[in-house]
Amino acid sequence: MLKFLGRRLLGLIPILFFVSVLIFLFVHLIPGDPARLLAGADASYSDIAAVRSRLGLDKPILAQYLSYVSNMFHGNLGTSFRTGRPVVSEIGDRFMPTLLLTLVSMLWSFIVALVVGVISTIKKDKWQDYTVRFGALSGISLPSFWLGLMLMQLFSVQLHWLPTVGFNSWKGIILPSLTLGSGIAAVLARFTRASLQEVLQEDYTRTARAKGLAYNLVIWKHALRNALIPVVTMAGLQFGYLLGGSVVVETVFSWPGEGRLLIDSVGFRDYPVIQGEMLLFALEFILINVLVDILYAVLNPQIRLE
Amino acid sequence: MGRILFRFSAAVSMLFALTAAGFAQGAATAPKDIVIANNANFVSLDPQDTNDNISFSAEKAIYQGLLGFDKDMKLVGVLATDWVASPNAKKFTFHLRKGVSFQDGTPFDAAAVKVNIDRLADPANKLKRHSLFDQVEKTVVDNEYTVSVYLKAPFGAMLNNFSHPGAMMISPKALQDYGKDIFKHPVGTGPYLFKDWVTGDHLTLVKNPNYWGGPVNYNSITFRSIPEDGTRVAMLQSGEADFIYPVPTEQLQVLAGQGGIVVKHDPTVGIQYASMNTMKKPFTDIRVRQALNYAVDKDAFIKVVFNGIAGTATSCLAPNTRFYSPQTPYPYDPAKAKKLLAEAGYPNGFETTLWVGTMSVSIKAAQFLQQQLAMVGVNMKIESLESGTMANKIWNVADPKDATIQMYYGSWTPSTADADWGMRPILGGTMIPPKGYNTAYFQNKEVNADIQAGLDSADVATRKAAYEKAQKTIWNEAPWIFLSVPQNIYAYKDSLQDVNLLPDGTLSVYSLN
Numbered sequence: 150m151l152k153f154l155g156r157r158l159l160g161l162i163p164i165l166f167f168v169s170v171l172i173f174l175f176v177h178l179i180p181g182d183p184a185r186l187l188a189g190a191d192a193s194y195s196d197i198a199a200v201r202s203r204l205g206l207d208k209p210i211l212a213q214y215l216s217y218v219s220n221m222f223h224g225n226l227g228t229s230f231r232t233g234r235p236v237v238s239e240i241g242d243r244f245m246p247t248l249l250l251t252l253v254s255m256l257w258s259f260i261v262a263l264v265v266g267v268i269s270t271i272k273k274d275k276w277q278d279y280t281v282r283f284g285a286l287s288g289i290s291l292p293s294f295w296l297g298l299m300l301m302q303l304f305s306v307q308l309h310w311l312p313t314v315g316f317n318s319w320k321g322i323i324l325p326s327l328t329l330g331s332g333i334a335a336v337l338a339r340f341t342r343a344s345l346q347e348v349l350q351e352d353y354t355r356t357a358r359a360k361g362l363a364y365n366l367v368i369w370k371h372a373l374r375n376a377l378i379p380v381v382t383m384a385g386l387q388f389g390y391l392l393g394g395s396v397v398v399e400t401v402f403s404w405p406g407e408g409r410l411l412i413d414s415v416g417f418r419d420y421p422v423i424q425g426e427m428l429l430f431a432l433e434f435i436l437i438n439v440l441v442d443i444l445y446a447v448l449n450p451q452i453r454l455e
Numbered sequence: 456m457g458r459i460l461f462r463f464s465a466a467v468s469m470l471f472a473l474t475a476a477g478f479a480q481g482a483a484t485a486p487k488d489i490v491i492a493n494n495a496n497f498v499s500l501d502p503q504d505t506n507d508n509i510s511f512s513a514e515k516a517i518y519q520g521l522l523g524f525d526k527d528m529k530l531v532g533v534l535a536t537d538w539v540a541s542p543n544a545k546k547f548t549f550h551l552r553k554g555v556s557f558q559d560g561t562p563f564d565a566a567a568v569k570v571n572i573d574r575l576a577d578p579a580n581k582l583k584r585h586s587l588f589d590q591v592e593k594t595v596v597d598n599e600y601t602v603s604v605y606l607k608a609p610f611g612a613m614l615n616n617f618s619h620p621g622a623m624m625i626s627p628k629a630l631q632d633y634g635k636d637i638f639k640h641p642v643g644t645g646p647y648l649f650k651d652w653v654t655g656d657h658l659t660l661v662k663n664p665n666y667w668g669g670p671v672n673y674n675s676i677t678f679r680s681i682p683e684d685g686t687r688v689a690m691l692q693s694g695e696a697d698f699i700y701p702v703p704t705e706q707l708q709v710l711a712g713q714g715g716i717v718v719k720h721d722p723t724v725g726i727q728y729a730s731m732n733t734m735k736k737p738f739t740d741i742r743v744r745q746a747l748n749y750a751v752d753k754d755a756f757i758k759v760v761f762n763g764i765a766g767t768a769t770s771c772l773a774p775n776t777r778f779y780s781p782q783t784p785y786p787y788d789p790a791k792a793k794k795l796l797a798e799a800g801y802p803n804g805f806e807t808t809l810w811v812g813t814m815s816v817s818i819k820a821a822q823f824l825q826q827q828l829a830m831v832g833v834n835m836k837i838e839s840l841e842s843g844t845m846a847n848k849i850w851n852v853a854d855p856k857d858a859t860i861q862m863y864y865g866s867w868t869p870s871t872a873d874a875d876w877g878m879r880p881i882l883g884g885t886m887i888p889p890k891g892y893n894t895a896y897f898q899n900k901e902v903n904a905d906i907q908a909g910l911d912s913a914d915v916a917t918r919k920a921a922y923e924k925a926q927k928t929i930w931n932e933a934p935w936i937f938l939s940v941p942q943n944i945y946a947y948k949d950s951l952q953d954v955n956l957l958p959d960g961t962l963s964v965y966s967l968n
Contacts (some may be wrong), residue, residue, distance in 0.1 A: 181843015185850065189506030191870055191880065193586040194890050196506075203581040232498055232654070233638065242654055298685045305693045313689045314681060316656055403681045405655030413496060418843060 157439045172427045176420050183418035227421035236425040247406035251391040253326040258334035266341025288335025297328040297401040314403040325402040333387050344376040385441035389434045487674040492681045492696040501638035502623040504582045511620040512962035518623035518643030525967050526955040528775050528872045544609040544913035551600040555667045557626035559642045565602040569594045570627040584621030609911040615873035646671040700945035704762040720944040724775045724958045725868035728935035730895035744933040746795035748785035750831045760820045766940035771929045773940045775958040778874035778922040782930040792831045804832025809862040850889045863894045874922040895934035
């Protein structure tokens with residue numbers, strides 16, 4: 150286990166380096182001149198030239214690349230073109246809000262998905278099953294910006310129960326996490342249902358039933374655990390995406406997370422912040438994959454981490 | 456690992472703190488604390504290094520300049536009580552208000568002004584607003600409350616540069632203490648003090664108890680960045696925001712007629728136009744350019760594209776711009792347009808391409824123009840370009856002969872609200888790309904001479920005459936299809952006082968009078 154972890158974490162270094170080179174090239178290939186965008190709509194030629202030289206964009210691309218790499222090896226991701234603040238603090242400030250929203254959304258949607266998925270399996274082709282399937286389809290299909298604005302109209306404008314936006318109170322996280330989690334809950338519920346039904350066809354579950362175990366016990370203790378493997382894979386992927394910040398939900402609820410930062414940065418061609426964000430996302434995805442691999446082994450002891 | 460643990464425990468303690476804050480907030484809702492929701496993030500709180508109106512809006516509550524604009528863009532004295540410009544527009548002397556202190560206690564005097572103008576004028580500081588003061592030769596302290604600024608060359612529009620928010624005064628002590636970090640530690644002479652700023656979330660200012668101008672309206676002002684239009688509207692409806700801007704035209708109906716909410720719209724200093732590349736056929740011919748002006752029904756354009764909320768362009772400048780002079784409109788007359796096109800040798804029209812950004816309202820405008828021009832036989836293709844790509848296509852062209860631009864839909868808002876910056880960058884001969892924004896590649900000797908005459912004098916009558924002449928020539932030469940004057944749309948609770956969105960797009964949270 151430790152050996153596995155060590156190897157996977159060491160493997161991070163070359164991957165991140167490779168990713169960083171790719172990111173640098175991609176970012177500089179996007180058309181658009183950051184100096185012109187930053188200098189503002191009615192900037193004069195000399196203003197733009199001043200901004201360009203301040204950002205170091207008047208240097209040859211190779212020189213820019215070398216300083217980027219050498220800075221990176223010193224743990225310095227540079228400073229934001231737009232705000233002049235270090236990239237690490239720009240991204241760091243947005244990390245907690247995104248993590249908080251992701252954890253809350255994932256938590257409720259995972260639990261709901263499991264319960265609902267199981268109910269739907271137990272009551273297969275009964276009204277409960279149809280309700281769940283209808284709900285899941287709606288959850289997947291509803292655009293989140295629409296859902297968010299509707300929830301806001303209902304709970305904030307009409308009922309005055311919850312604030313429209315607001316990262317500064319616990320009530321403020323309810324609507325964004327409902328909006329963000331509904332799609333995930335729907336996907337995971339469908340995965341749980343499908344996977345569980347498959348497992349219930351297996352010989353060992355039939356054996357368990359045959360030896361007289363209660364149906365509920367078979368489902369919750371024997372079948373569900375094995376059925377979870379594809380669900381966990383899916384949840385891991387979703388988790389990775391969410392950690393990148395949900396642009397739509399963060400925009401609708403004005404949540405100060407990574408997604409909005411990335412969009413703003415792309416709009417201004419804020420190269421250092423875009424590069425920092427991409428590196429962070431790559432790192433998060435790799436770590437989540439490691440975590441998912443470990444969870445496989447926990448769920449099914451037959452799987453060895455080698 | 457320690458760091459991760461720290462982060463995790465920080466997260467948990469934050470959750471608890473948030474819970475506590477949630478309850479506290481519910482209990483204390485004093486009516487004197489207001490929330491203003493706008494659509495973008497703050498970038499800086501150093502006015503001399505700012506170029507976005509969102510940042511200027513907060514800065515204008517903290518800082519003040521020697522001069523300023525009132526809510527109708529009239530130039531007024533703020534930290535200067537009176538001022539004299541030499542007739543040749545090279546020397547500007549200001550008499551300063553006495554008894555004013557910066558928020559950190561530093562006295563406001565001529566020496567403080569010199570520190571600020573020197574900072575702006577020095578190109579080595581690479582400030583975004585350096586160009587407002589790049590003509591400054593030196594700044595001289597005449598006595599404690601008199602200061603003179605000397606220019607290298609005449610610049611008749613200089614007083615408007617002094618009124619620009621980019622020329623607001625920063626405490627010299629704060630500049631020394633914070634250096635480059637002044638952008639997050641603002642200290643000015645204004646009615647509100649900086650309290651806190653969480654990037655991407657909010658910025659809070661509180662009352663300056665020692666404000667020289669007397670009592671201050673609000674105990675605190677919180678600015679919130681709300682990018683989604685519908686969310687801003689919901690915040691005003693639910694009472695969480697007191698003032699929201701911009702309000703998209705589609706949301707006007709939602710808010711209009713709701714009790715306790717005022718929706719307003721008034722003209723900006725901007726102008727919307729479709730430029731024609733006057734160096735390329737068929738736009739080399741004045742008859743073609745005029746024909747296109749006759750071919751477009753501007754009233755219908757405004758109804759269709761802006762739900763009727765915009766003014767008709769009556770010059771190349773907006774009416775709120777200094778030295779604006781109204782021209783005789785080109786009436787909607789497709790028959791006359793066809794006749795002019797035939798005279799110019801295009802009886803069956805021609806093909807052309809219009810470049811436009813990606814905003815849906817701009818594309819709507821382009822489609823309307825396309826439909827109107829088709830009626831007179833002009834087949835205009837629309838190319839919608841992302842801003843970075845557009846910038847490359849326009850400004851990566853060194854020689855006008857290589858320019859591929861034909862028509863371009865754009866707008867211009869001169870932040871100084873003066874005729875010079877309203878005309879020179881977009882229609883001046885020295886400002887064709889890559890130097891400036893003259894996308895019509897408009898080169899007219901008379902106009903160039905008039906623009907220069909306006910710069911060479913500080914005498915109001917001389918400048919007025921020069922710009923009147925220039926506007927007349929430009930209107931007749933028709934390098935653009937003159938379209939509309941956009942409006943600021945904003946909404947607020949009717950209990951709110953003295954919060955105004957100015958024609959230049961910045962917010963003013965107190966009255967300058």
